[in-house]
Amino acid sequence: MDHSTPLSLLLFLSSLSFILLILLRRRLQRRHLPPGTLGLPFVGETLHLISAYKTENPEPFIDDRVAQFGSIFTTHIFGEPTVFSADPDANRFVIQNEGRLFESSYPGSISNLLGRHSLLLMKGSLHKKMHSLTMSFANSAIIRDHLMGDIDRLVRLNLEQWTGRVLLMEEAKKITFELTVKQLMSLDPCEWTERLRKEYMLVIEGFFSLPFPLFSSTYRRAIKARSKVAEALSLVVRQRRRERESGERKNDMLAALLDEGGGGGGFSDEEIVDFLLALLVAGYETTSTTMTLAVKFLTETPLALAQLKEEHDEIRAKYGESEALEWDDYKSMMPFTQCVVNETLRVANIISGVFRRAMTDVDIKGYTIPKGWKVFASFRAVHMDRDHFKDARLFSPWRWQANSGTDPVNLFTPFGGGPRRCPGAELARAELSVFLHHLATQFSWVPAEEDKLVFFPTTRTQKRYPIIVQRRNPQKRCIE
Numbered sequence: 001m002d003h004s005t006p007l008s009l010l011l012f013l014s015s016l017s018f019i020l021l022i023l024l025r026r027r028l029q030r031r032h033l034p035p036g037t038l039g040l041p042f043v044g045e046t047l048h049l050i051s052a053y054k055t056e057n058p059e060p061f062i063d064d065r066v067a068q069f070g071s072i073f074t075t076h077i078f079g080e081p082t083v084f085s086a087d088p089d090a091n092r093f094v095i096q097n098e099g100r101l102f103e104s105s106y107p108g109s110i111s112n113l114l115g116r117h118s119l120l121l122m123k124g125s126l127h128k129k130m131h132s133l134t135m136s137f138a139n140s141a142i143i144r145d146h147l148m149g150d151i152d153r154l155v156r157l158n159l160e161q162w163t164g165r166v167l168l169m170e171e172a173k174k175i176t177f178e179l180t181v182k183q184l185m186s187l188d189p190c191e192w193t194e195r196l197r198k199e200y201m202l203v204i205e206g207f208f209s210l211p212f213p214l215f216s217s218t219y220r221r222a223i224k225a226r227s228k229v230a231e232a233l234s235l236v237v238r239q240r241r242r243e244r245e246s247g248e249r250k251n252d253m254l255a256a257l258l259d260e261g262g263g264g265g266g267f268s269d270e271e272i273v274d275f276l277l278a279l280l281v282a283g284y285e286t287t288s289t290t291m292t293l294a295v296k297f298l299t300e301t302p303l304a305l306a307q308l309k310e311e312h313d314e315i316r317a318k319y320g321e322s323e324a325l326e327w328d329d330y331k332s333m334m335p336f337t338q339c340v341v342n343e344t345l346r347v348a349n350i351i352s353g354v355f356r357r358a359m360t361d362v363d364i365k366g367y368t369i370p371k372g373w374k375v376f377a378s379f380r381a382v383h384m385d386r387d388h389f390k391d392a393r394l395f396s397p398w399r400w401q402a403n404s405g406t407d408p409v410n411l412f413t414p415f416g417g418g419p420r421r422c423p424g425a426e427l428a429r430a431e432l433s434v435f436l437h438h439l440a441t442q443f444s445w446v447p448a449e450e451d452k453l454v455f456f457p458t459t460r461t462q463k464r465y466p467i468i469v470q471r472r473n474p475q476k477r478c479i480e
Contacts, residue, residue: 032366033074033367034069035073035074044077044081045076046076046079049061062084071090072085081373082374082375083373086381087382088388089410091378092417094364095416102359103123109207113203113223113226114281115230116274133253133257134423137256143430147183148330153324154178154189162469165466167464168295168296168464169460169464172288174197175291177193177197177288179284180279181193183427185240185252186250200225200281203281205218206225207457237254237269253279289350290341296453296461297340308340312440325434325437336401338429339397339399343396345412345414347393349383349455355374356375357375358375379416382411442473445467445469446468451463451464451466
C-alpha cells in the first residue's frame with residue numbers, strides 16, 4: 001500500500017488552503033469597510049437609533065459615531081449591515097449613481113404598505129418614465145396655469161373654519177391631503193376624502209414598525225387600513241375607466257395613468273392604485289409637516305415672524321380680501337418667505353435621508369461598500385453639521401439671504417437628488433408659501449401648550465402643535 005498518496009493529498013490541501021486564505025485576506029483588504037460597529041446580534045444599533053430619534057435631539061446618535069469613526073461609518077440598522085454617510089460628497093455620489101452602482105431599497109414595512117408598483121420602489125426605465133410623468137403634473141408651468149388657483153382656494157377654505165384652539169398639524173394634513181387628491185384625481189373635499197385621509201394616517205404609522213402582523217399591532221392596523229385605501233382608490237379607478245370609455249376626460253394624474261401604455265393594455269388597476277397610494281403619501285405627509293414646523297419655528301423666532309408678516313401684508317395690500325394669490329406674487333414678492341421655507345426644510349429634515357443598496361462592490365472615499373449592503377445617505381447629518389452651516393442647530397432664515405455666506409451647493413438636499421429627486425419639490429414650496437401668506441395675513445396666534453419635536457417614525461410634534469388663533473380682521477371673508 002502506497003502511504004505517500006495521503007501525505008501528498010494532505011500537503012496539496014494544506015497548500016490550497018493557504019493560497020485561498022491569502023486570496024481571501026487580500027480580498028478583504030480590498031474590501032476596506034468603513035470603521036464602525038454592528039452592535040448587538042440581530043438588532044444591531046436599531047434600538048439606539050430609534051431611542052435617539054424619539055427625542056427632540058437625535059443628533060448625538062450621529063455626532064458620537066462621526067467623532068469616533070469619521071463621516072462614513074458602518075452600523076447595523078433595521079435588520080441589515082449598513083454604511084451610514086454623513087459626508088455631502090459621498091451622499092451626492094450615491095444618489096447620482098442610482099441605477100448604475102446603487103438601487104433604491106427600503107425596509108420591508110414601507111415596501112409592503114406602499115405596494116410593489118409605487119414610484120419609490122420602481123427601478124430602471126419604468127421608474128424613469130413614471131418619474132417624468134409625475135414631474136409633468138407638478139412643474140412650474142402646471143402650477144402657474146392650473147394648480148395655483150386650487151391651492152389658494154383650498155387653503156382659504158380650510159382657514160375660514162379656524163377658531164379658538166387649533167391642532168395645526170391636523171389641519172395642515174387636511175389641507176395638503178385635499179390638494180393632493182385634487183391634483184391626482186380631480187376630487188374636491190367631501191366626507192369620502194376625509195375618511196380616506198384617516199385611513200392613510202394609520203398606513204403611515206406602520207411604516208417603521210416590524211413588518212410582522214403577529215408581533216406588531218401597529219403594523220396589523222396599517223395593513224388593514226392599506227386594504228381599505230386600496231379598495232377606495234380601486235372604485236375611483238374603475239369609475240374613471242367607464243367615464244373615459246364614454247368620452248369624458250379630466251386633466252389630472254389619473255387620466256395620464258389611464259392613457260399610458262403598459263405593454264398593450266395600459267396599466268392594471270393594481271398598478272395604478274399602488275402608484276396613486278404612494279403619491280398621496282408623498283404629497284400630503286411631508287408638506288403638512290413642513291407647514292406645521294415652519295409655524296412652530298417662526299413662533300419661536302419673533303423677529304422672523306414679524307418680517308414674514310410685513311412681507312405678506314404688503315402683498316395683501318394689492319388685493320381685495322377675496323382675491324386669490326397669483327403666480328407672480330409667489331415667485332417675485334416673497335423673498336423672505338423663501339428663506340423661511342429653506343430654513344424650515346434644513347432644520348426639520350422631513351426626509352432624513354435615503355436608503356440605497358450597492359449593486360456591486362463600490363469604492364468611495366477610500367472605503368469599499370460590499371455588493372448587497374445597504375447605504376444610508378443622511379441629509380440630516382449634513383444639514384445639521386456646524387462645519388457646513390454656521391450655528392447649524394439654530395433656526396435662522398437670514399442665512400439664505402443674498403451675500404449671507406451660505407453656500408448650499410451639494411450641502412442642501414431636502415428633496416434628495418439625482419434621478420429620484422422629489423418630483424413635487426416646486427409644488428411643495430408653492431403650497432407652503434400660499435399657506436404662510438394666508439395664515440400671516442388672517443391670524444395672530446400663540447401656542448396653546450408646550451409641544452416637542454420628535455423624528456420617529458416620522459418627523460412630527462408630540463401633540464400636533466396646538467395653537468390659539470385670533471383673526472386679525474374679524475370680518476368674514478368670501479371664498480370664491
